[in-house]
Amino acid sequence: MILTAEKISRSFPRGSREFYALQETDITLAGGRMTVLQGRSGSGKTTLLNILAGLQSPSSGRVLAQMTRGAEDGSVQGEMAPAATDLYSLDDKELSRFRNDHYGIVPQGQSAVAALSVLENIMLPGTVYSQDVNLPEKAQALMERMGIADLKNAFPKELSGGEMRRMSIARAMIRDPQVLFADEPASDLDDENRDTVFSILREIADEGKAVLVVTHERCARNYADEVYQMDAGALRLA
Amino acid sequence: MKIFQKLPLLNILRRPVRSAVLLFMVAILSFTVFGGAVMVSGLRRGMASLEDRLGADIMVVPEEAAGKDGLESIVLQGNTGYFYMDDTRLEEILAVDGVSQAAPQIFLASLAASCCSAKVQLMGFDPQSDFTVLPWIRKSYAENLKEMEVVVGSDITSEEGDTLTFYDVDCTVAAKLTKTGTNYDRCVFAGADTIRVLTSSSIGKKLNQFSEIDPNHVISCVLVNTQDGADMDKVVSAINETVDGVTAVRTGSMVSGIAGSLNGISRIVRVMIIVVFVLAFIIMMIAFTMLINERRREFALLRVFGVSQGSLARSVWSEILLICLTGALIGVLAALLVTVPFSGALQGRMDMPMLMPGIASMLKYLLLAVLIAAAAGTLSSCWNVNRVCRADIGLALRLEK
Known part of the structure; x- marks a missing residue:
């Protein structure tokens, strides 16, 4: 999948004026590439990620998802499909289904359903619509890959920050998405856990997925194909 | 059953203290409705039976x-x-x-x-x-x-x-x-x-x-x-x-005293049901508001995973209705345990004839108690459910970090 944002912006009313969290921006995410987005707090990084991920509608512009033919049946590489999907022309039901089918999202901060175990949390996105018969095996494989296999029956409150992030990445990968979005996946982690998380994200990109990482961590540049800098809602290539 | 479909049940089972408090509130409401209806009906039937006798x-x-x-x-x-x-x-x-x-x-x-x-x-x-x-x-x-x-x-x-x-x-x-x-x-x-x-x-x-x-x-x-x-x-x-x-x-004048007392009791029971309903409604509204607010981030996460507004609303409603139905049945069961074995003692206490309603009437009152409990649960939480399902996901995730 190639994800293209065309002239997207996002503004909020602030008093009698409009505040632009995101100024008019173009960006493209392509399979096999890891894009890192950096900038100060409040610079608009998460707003851009949310818009690209179909979580927050832009004030202007559009986000187009161009499928590869192979991508429609689950593989990553393939010929380009003729028509692109404008995400925000979809209704809520269609957009929700699109997110479930094509996106993996690692939200910022604590991101677990408290009543579910680690295994159940990871499997959850795979059970919202039809359930893949191999889902438990896929979840097990992902847990092993993330190094949290022995925590499958633990509950979120029992996890450390690093374990929680790895669980979030495993859950984002359970539907074998075309695009992976990760918002501050290494914040509050120690150096070892931070490197583990970025290495995993790099591996995912190397498998052909498009990966967008929003992070403050400067070391993320070492894993990236492209690094963007966000400043007061304006995006530029670093 | 798939995990997403089981989520309402798992949320209830795996948060036992919170669930017990909510179940208790609903049970009190249905206990009052069912117990009150059965008692008034029993007294009315007893009165009719006495007139008949x-x-x-x-x-x-x-x-x-x-x-x-x-x-x-x-x-x-x-x-x-x-x-x-x-x-x-x-x-x-x-x-x-x-x-x-x-x-x-x-x-x-x-x-x-x-x-x-x-x-x-x-x-x-x-x-x-x-x-x-x-x-x-x-x-x-x-x-x-x-x-x-x-x-x-x-x-x-x-x-x-x-x-x-x-x-x-x-x-x-x-x-x-x-x-x-x-x-x-x-x-x-x-x-x-x-x-x-x-x-x-x-x-x-x-x-x-x-x-x-x-x-x-x-x-x-x-x-x-x-x-x-x-x-x-x-x-x-x-x-x-x-x-x-x-x-x-x-003979009418003999039972008129009972009829007067019975009308008095019916009025008291009606007022009690209204008071309990209003109190339960307010407490349930506070409890469900807290429950929903506490889990706003979880609901936003479900939306991130691709759960639509409609599916999320169904999931939250299922949890609320499960609590209401279970609580109502507990309340009805408790009311049955009090009214049926102790109807003789109640009769003696009140100096009034009492004849317990038949199965059909009991079922009618059970349905009434369950419907009132479900109505209290849904009405007290509908605004919050609607708010959380329609929330901007991006904003909800930011607010609830």
């Missing part, structure tokens, strides 16, 4: 037996007692204008002593003229009662074929009557001849307060039906004026 327009008793210490004490408070008047009063009553039927009854109370099986109220009726007791007995026993045969109310522990002894005279239990929910359930009934034999024996043993009476020529009360179109108040006045030493009362 009294079965006459007018009752005539000796002057000294009128009022709380006499007939009403026996019929309404379930006390034992007896009083007598000469049986010639029956002919005099029958001669009063407007009287179409008159049937005598003879009372006797047994003792909690070695001469008697138990302390119960004994009621004798004349099979030739009776129109109140016999139709009731006919539902349980088709034969004519022979001498020294009795039928017992449903609360008497004896069964058909058992022998009961009163004043050292053995009587055979011919049948057991169907439950009425009134104090008649604790009475023993017999033909007039049998009661006269028992009365003679009680006098012979010097165990009867009225040692001077001739048991073969006394009666305790006369039940009167008036002719069609007759003015009952005028018939009552005529009996009181023309028959010496008696007091006639309309």
Whole structure:
């Protein structure tokens, strides 16, 4: 999948004026590439990620998802499909289904359903619509890959920050998405856990997925194909 | 079942303290609704049953037996007692204008002593003229009662074929009557001849307060039906004026006190249900608001995973309805455990007849309690559910980091 944002912006009313969290921006995410987005707090990084991920509608512009033919049946590489999907022309039901089918999202901060175990949390996105018969095996494989296999029956409150992030990445990968979005996946982690998380994200990109990482961590540049800098809602290539 | 579909149930099971508090709130509401409805219905049925059992327009008793210490004490408070008047009063009553039927009854109370099986109220009726007791007995026993045969109310522990002894005279239990929910359930009934034999024996043993009476020529009360179109108040006045030493009362006035109390209780129960509903509604609204606010980030996460607004709303509603339905059933069960086994004690406490509603009515009240609990749950949380399902996902995730 190639994800293209065309002239997207996002503004909020602030008093009698409009505040632009995101100024008019173009960006493209392509399979096999890891894009890192950096900038100060409040610079608009998460707003851009949310818009690209179909979580927050832009004030202007559009986000187009161009499928590869192979991508429609689950593989990553393939010929380009003729028509692109404008995400925000979809209704809520269609957009929700699109997110479930094509996106993996690692939200910022604590991101677990408290009543579910680690295994159940990871499997959850795979059970919202039809359930893949191999889902438990896929979840097990992902847990092993993330190094949290022995925590499958633990509950979120029992996890450390690093374990929680790895669980979030495993859950984002359970539907074998075309695009992976990760918002501050290494914040509050120690150096070892931070490197583990970025290495995993790099591996995912190397498998052909498009990966967008929003992070403050400067070391993320070492894993990236492209690094963007966000400043007061304006995006530029670093 | 898939994890997403099981999520409402898992949220309830794996957060036991929070779930228990919510279930308790709903259970209190349904306990009040169901228990209140069953109690009022039981009292209304008991009242109808009592009117049915009294079965006459007018009752005539000796002057000294009128009022709380006499007939009403026996019929309404379930006390034992007896009083007598000469049986010639029956002919005099029958001669009063407007009287179409008159049937005598003879009372006797047994003792909690070695001469008697138990302390119960004994009621004798004349099979030739009776129109109140016999139709009731006919539902349980088709034969004519022979001498020294009795039928017992449903609360008497004896069964058909058992022998009961009163004043050292053995009587055979011919049948057991169907439950009425009134104090008649604790009475023993017999033909007039049998009661006269028992009365003679009680006098012979010097165990009867009225040692001077001739048991073969006394009666305790006369039940009167008036002719069609007759003015009952005028018939009552005529009996009181023309028959010496008696007091006639309309049976309606005997039960009017109960009817008044019953209306009072119904009003109290209605007010109680409204107060509990309002309180439960407010507490549930606060509880569900807290529950939903506490989990706003979780709901936003579900949206991130691709759960649509509609699916999220269904999931949250399922959880709320599961709590409401389970809580309602717990409340109904608790109310059943209180009202059914203790209906006799409630009846005694309130000095009012009580006949528990049948299965169909119980099911109706159960449905009512469940619907009210579900309505309270959904109404108290609908605004919050709607708010959380329609929230901007990006903003919700930022606010709830």
